Structures are given as structure tokens and as C-alpha cells.
Amino acid sequence: MLEYVMQIDFIDRPGLGYEIFECCEKNKVDKIAMEASPKSGMMIKFRCESAGQVQPLISDLKELPGIQSIRFRDQMPSEERAHELNTILNSVSEGIIAVDKDGAISHINEVACRIFLCSKEEAIGLGAERLFQPNPPILETLRTGKAYHLLERKIKRGSKIVHFLTSGEPVINAKGQIIGAVSTVKDFHQVREIISKVDRRHPLICFDDIVYQSVKMDRLVTTAKTVAKGTSTVLLRGESGTGKEMFAAAIHMESPRHRGPFIAINCAALPDNLLESELFGYEEGAFTGASKGGKKGLFEQANSGTLFLDEIGEISPQVQVRLLRVLQEGRIRRVGGSTEIPVDVRIIAATHRNLEEMTKRGSFREDLYYRLNVIPLRIPPLRERVDDIPLVAQQLIRKISGKLNKPEVRLSRESVALLMGQQWPGNVRQLENALERLLNLVDTPEIQPHHLQEWTDIVDIPLEGEAKPEVLNDFAGGTSKSFADSSSAEEPPSVTFHDRSPSPRLCLEIPLSAGDRLNWPPLKSIVAEVEKAVLQKVLESHLSSRQAGQILGVSNTTVLNKIHTYGIDR
Known part of the structure; x- marks a missing residue:
């Protein structure tokens, strides 16, 4: 028709x-x-x-x-009027939901759909209690005509928690009759970001912002929440890029000090004399260029709150002595001053360095180490919590898309598997950088493996789990003994990588000497050797990078990059 x-x-x-x-x-x-x-x-x-x-x-x-x-x-x-109305509703940054006199949803904009994880078609006609869940305030407004403002609510949608602020107003006709109500909804995380832009001292990150589903992270977060309720010094351990500052801020927000300031400083970013004056402040005339009247240090600014000392392993012996005094006595003395000032500050320190080894070498004071290491928390690297990678990646995509003012894209199942197979030596920071580069260069609603291989340093073989021999066999098709078995084997164990294509072209064997049985090379090095051998073999019969890319299922750009990376002589 x-x-x-x-x-x-x-x-x-x-x-x-x-x-x-x-x-x-x-x-x-x-x-x-x-x-x-x-x-x-x-x-x-x-x-x-x-x-x-x-x-x-x-x-x-x-x-x-x-x-x-x-x-x-x-x-x-x-x-036309309905289209104009929808355009207006979708142009605002808040979620907007209207209900009729019976409490059924008559209008909902795209922002509200994103917040409540639903489509417009699913929401229209639903009763307000179905979307907002039990006792929605908008029904009270519909009944009494009373407005409400910035009520905080948490509801569960499937397996996710929706945290939002909502306000509502009645819709009244010319006769004074209530014929509906309108509710505005703000995503709580968005509110935090806005506040954070106004006051950078308060990142306002809480444990709800940390996405995870692995057992390791669940145990860590549970422990951190318990630790947060006390006042003892916390030492966060973990590789670079694992999110130590995020955990520090979450501990602060969960603590009784959450109304006080949270101040962070990277101790490795400043020279010794400047770091000392930043931490402890200085009196007028303490040095050339000192501000008139002196300046409060970060310890004084963080009074009744939390001071986060990132990269604590980088501070000089002179600053170590002064920091030890503060931890022991709860007092500071400004640079160039003679008066001791009491401070009430909780210290959270963080490092990726091996402080135990540093104390043995004498580069880090042993007494300071024990003062800092009251409650140690180790944040696992990304490769040890592979199950979290899909959630972390999608959260980062949402964050980056907002920054770039682009629609949020999704990862295909194959792309997720590829991300989960990487080692990520730079952890979440490296993953975020890779995704930001990709979102700047690719304009597609779904990220496929060839996008990752062409525009990032992702290796072509998706891996699963940690670098264990049995797992290597799973993905590479090889055979080897476990560490326990290999210790009693007569011949040195080896890992064999087979080409799984219909017409096998390559079989690569990496022998392991007896001394290597308990000292495997890094998984990334093994994968790199396999990649290099595969490329060399293919390039023997296919001189063009484009032909080689077609054979291997990647772009010619990826082949050229790999040739350059591995120094393959063509």
C-alpha cells in the first residue's frame, strides 16, 4: 500500500x-x-x-x-510537531520522561533510554513503576501535584545498577486538573564528572565506578571497602596503569573522611626541592621566588581528608625523612619555618616499584617502608583478570566516545576475544590509549578484529588465560608437558605451533632447555617469534605485502608494520 x-x-x-x-x-x-x-x-x-x-x-x-x-x-x-518535539527532547543532556494521567509513559527521550538501558519502543506505554521500579516519586506527583527535586535513586536493570538523580513536575491543564507529569533524570556518574570539572581536588570516584566481574577484583574491592572505614595508612601496589589513583579515590569516598578533601600528587613528577615545598609548604622568604606570606603545603590543604602519594618509591632520602616524621608525629614544619603544625590526614601511598628490594639496597628507608606498609593492597594487572576486559573496554569506549562527541560503538565477539588474549603490559592505560586511537580513526558502529589489527598494536592471535604451557597448547595447537611433568621428563620439553589452515604451510617448534623449564620466556616474546616466522614463510612465496595480507587475513598496512617491527629482510 x-x-x-x-x-x-x-x-x-x-x-x-x-x-x-x-x-x-x-x-x-x-x-x-x-x-x-x-x-x-x-x-x-x-x-x-x-x-x-x-x-x-x-x-x-x-x-x-x-x-x-x-x-x-x-x-x-x-x-511535524511530534518530530520537532522529539528533536527538542533529544537535544538536551538530561533524560526526560512524561507520563499520562494513568501513570503510563507517553514520552521518553534518547538520554533517558540510555540511562535506563531500554529502547523507546519498550518504554512507551509502560507503567511508571515498571521503568522506575517500586514507589516511583512521579506517581506521587501525579496523585498530589507536588513537585520533587534531585532525589537520588538506585534501581537494578538486569545485572546492572542504574544510579541517577530525578526531579519531577505535574502537568496541569487550564482547568487546574492534573493530566500528567514530567520527570527529568540525570545519570549519577555524569553529575560526578561535572562536579569534578569544577573542583579537581575531588575526583568523586567510588567503588561503583570500578567495573569488574573477576574473582580477584571482587576480593580486592571487598577488602578495600572494609579498609576504607578505618584511618590506617594504605599502600597500593601494582603495575603502572592498573588504576591505583582510582582505588585511592574510591577508598576516600567510602571512608568517614569523604566530606574532606582528596588531594593527589605524583611524587615522580616534581624535583626534590619543589616536591618538598609542595608537600610541606613554605614560609615567606624561605627561598628566592617564594610567595609573599608563604604557602600552605598539601598536608595542610588535605587536613581532615586524604592525601594520595603516587609513585612513593621515587622520593629522595631527604623527603623520606620528613615524610617519616609526619607519619610518626602527625605534625609538619613548613620549609623555612620553625613552628610545628598539627595535621589530621590519612595517607594512601602507591608504587609499582619493589620497595622490599629497595630497602635491601638502602635506597628506601626501612622504617618508612613499615610506616607505609600498614595495609598493603595489590591491584592485579589486566592479564590476571581477563574476565574484566570486556566490561573495562566497553566502559572506556563509552568514556572516549563522550570525549570525542561520537556515538558509542560496540565490540564484536571476535574483537572481545582478541582483546582478552593480549598481555597488556601497560594495563588499563594501554587499553584506553589503543581504544582512543581506534575511535579517532574508525567510523563504524561495531569494531571488528581487522580494525584492531590495522590501527593498534594488537597481535593477530587471540589468546586465553595466563601464560601457562597448557593454555599455549590450547590456542596454538601444540603439545607440551606441564611444569610438574616436564621436571621428570628425559628430554627437554618443547612447545610446537602448527598452522591450522586447511593446507598447512608452517610448523614451528620452540625447544626449551632443562634450565628453562621453570623460566618460560614472556608470552609476548613467544607470540612475536611465531608472528615473525609466519611472515617470513609467507613472504618467501608472496613478495607483495598486499598478497601476504590476503593470505594471513590482515591488511597490507599490518603486514608492513610487522615487517618493520621484526626487521624482516625482504
Whole structure:
């Protein structure tokens, strides 16, 4: 069936509407809707089986007395108004939900759909309690006419927690009757980001912002929440890029000090003399260029709050001595000053260095180490919590898409498997950088493996789990003994990598000497050797990088990059 919208301009007279309808009946067109006004004339939306029915209808209508002109439009006026309304609703940064007098949802914009993890089609017509869940405040507004402002609510949608702030107003007609209500919704994480931009001292990150599903992270977060309730010094251990500052901020927000300041400083970013004056402050005239009246240090600024000392392993012996004194006595002395100032600050320190080894070498004070290491928490690297990578990656994509003002994309199942197979020596920071590079260069609703291989340093072989021999066999198709078995084997164990294609072209064996049984090379090195051998073998018979890329299922750019990386002589 074909649909048309026709505008008829006319001089009004009795019976004209009836005659127009008769013409429609005569030409067997089905009227869908009709709107009329003195200014815009009469609009009729109709459908018919063929375009051949339209011209006879127009001819009959033009014969009617009073008809001035007939033309076609794209939409009915009501449809145009609805489109304009939806455009306006979707242009704002808040979620907007309207309910009718019965409490059923009549309007919802795209922002609200994203917050509540639903589509517009799913939401329209639902009762408010189905979307907001039990006792929604908007129904109270509908009943009493009382507005509400910035109520904080948490609901569960599937396996996810939706945390938001909501305000509501009644819709009242000219007779003073309540005919509906409108609610605005703000995503709580978005509110935090806005506040954080205003006051950078308060990152306002809590444990709800840390996405995970692995057992290791679940245990760590549970422990950290318990630790947060105390006042003892915490030492966060972990590789670079694992999110130590995020954990420090979350501990602060979960602690009784959450209303106080959270101040972070990277101890490796400043030279010794500047770090000392930043931490402890200085008196007027303490050194050339000192501000008039002196300056409060970070310990004083963080009073009644938390001071996060990142990269604590990088501080000099001089600063170590002064920091030890603060931890022991709870007092500081400004640079160039003689007065001791009491401070009430909780210290959270972090490092990726081996402090135990540093104390043995004498580069880190043993007494300071024990003062800092009251409650040690180790944040596992990304490769030890592979199950978290899909959640972390999608959260990072959401964050980066917002920063780039782009629609959020999704990862294909194969891309997720590829990400989960990487070692990520730079951890979450490296993953974020790779995804940001990709989102800047790729304009597609779904990220496929070839996007990752072409625009990032992702290796072509998706791995699973940690670098264990049995896991290597799983993905590479090789055979080897476990460490326990290999210790009693007569011959040195080896890992064999086979080409799994229909026509095998390569078999690569990496022998392991007896001394290597308990000292495997890094998995990334093994994969790199396999990649290099595969490329060399393929390039023997396919000199073009484009041909080699077609054989290996990657782009010629990836092949050229790998040739350069591995120094392959062509």
C-alpha cells in the first residue's frame, strides 16, 4: 500500500468536507487521518493500492466548488510537531520522561533510554513503576501535584545498577486538573564528572565506578571497602596503569573522611626541592621566588581528608625523612619555618616499584617502608583478570566516545576475544590509549578484529588465560608437558605451533632447555617469534605485502608494520 499526505486549500462552505470524503470513497482510497484549520486548509493522509488511483482523485477534487489548490506534503502537521518535539527532547543532556494521567509513559527521550538501558519502543506505554521500579516519586506527583527535586535513586536493570538523580513536575491543564507529569533524570556518574570539572581536588570516584566481574577484583574491592572505614595508612601496589589513583579515590569516598578533601600528587613528577615545598609548604622568604606570606603545603590543604602519594618509591632520602616524621608525629614544619603544625590526614601511598628490594639496597628507608606498609593492597594487572576486559573496554569506549562527541560503538565477539588474549603490559592505560586511537580513526558502529589489527598494536592471535604451557597448547595447537611433568621428563620439553589452515604451510617448534623449564620466556616474546616466522614463510612465496595480507587475513598496512617491527629482510 502507498501512503500520501495531501493539502487541500479551499473556500469554506457547507458540505465541502462531506463531498471530499465522497471523492475518496469513489476512488477507493483509504483515509488514515484528517486535520483542518482556516489557515492551513485541510490535510488528508490516505493510502491506496497503486499510484494510478491518485490522479483521478485529484481530478475529482478539483471539480468541487470552493477548491483552490491541491498539493502534496511529506508529513501531517501533527507528525511535524511530534518530530520537532522529539528533536527538542533529544537535544538536551538530561533524560526526560512524561507520563499520562494513568501513570503510563507517553514520552521518553534518547538520554533517558540510555540511562535506563531500554529502547523507546519498550518504554512507551509502560507503567511508571515498571521503568522506575517500586514507589516511583512521579506517581506521587501525579496523585498530589507536588513537585520533587534531585532525589537520588538506585534501581537494578538486569545485572546492572542504574544510579541517577530525578526531579519531577505535574502537568496541569487550564482547568487546574492534573493530566500528567514530567520527570527529568540525570545519570549519577555524569553529575560526578561535572562536579569534578569544577573542583579537581575531588575526583568523586567510588567503588561503583570500578567495573569488574573477576574473582580477584571482587576480593580486592571487598577488602578495600572494609579498609576504607578505618584511618590506617594504605599502600597500593601494582603495575603502572592498573588504576591505583582510582582505588585511592574510591577508598576516600567510602571512608568517614569523604566530606574532606582528596588531594593527589605524583611524587615522580616534581624535583626534590619543589616536591618538598609542595608537600610541606613554605614560609615567606624561605627561598628566592617564594610567595609573599608563604604557602600552605598539601598536608595542610588535605587536613581532615586524604592525601594520595603516587609513585612513593621515587622520593629522595631527604623527603623520606620528613615524610617519616609526619607519619610518626602527625605534625609538619613548613620549609623555612620553625613552628610545628598539627595535621589530621590519612595517607594512601602507591608504587609499582619493589620497595622490599629497595630497602635491601638502602635506597628506601626501612622504617618508612613499615610506616607505609600498614595495609598493603595489590591491584592485579589486566592479564590476571581477563574476565574484566570486556566490561573495562566497553566502559572506556563509552568514556572516549563522550570525549570525542561520537556515538558509542560496540565490540564484536571476535574483537572481545582478541582483546582478552593480549598481555597488556601497560594495563588499563594501554587499553584506553589503543581504544582512543581506534575511535579517532574508525567510523563504524561495531569494531571488528581487522580494525584492531590495522590501527593498534594488537597481535593477530587471540589468546586465553595466563601464560601457562597448557593454555599455549590450547590456542596454538601444540603439545607440551606441564611444569610438574616436564621436571621428570628425559628430554627437554618443547612447545610446537602448527598452522591450522586447511593446507598447512608452517610448523614451528620452540625447544626449551632443562634450565628453562621453570623460566618460560614472556608470552609476548613467544607470540612475536611465531608472528615473525609466519611472515617470513609467507613472504618467501608472496613478495607483495598486499598478497601476504590476503593470505594471513590482515591488511597490507599490518603486514608492513610487522615487517618493520621484526626487521624482516625482504
